[in-house]
Amino acid sequence: MGGFAAEAGVDAAVMLHFAIRSQVKRLLSSDRPAMSQAA
Secondary structure, X not given: OXXXXXXXXXXXXXXXXXXXXXXXXXXXXHHOHHHHHHO
């Protein structure tokens, strides 16, 4: 059970990481359209 809980925690952390990255990209793209194309 412990291993499963750890895996679920890792999945949640990865999902949160990608959510933050996509939000940061959106903020950057609204400021600099050229940077969003490069990224």
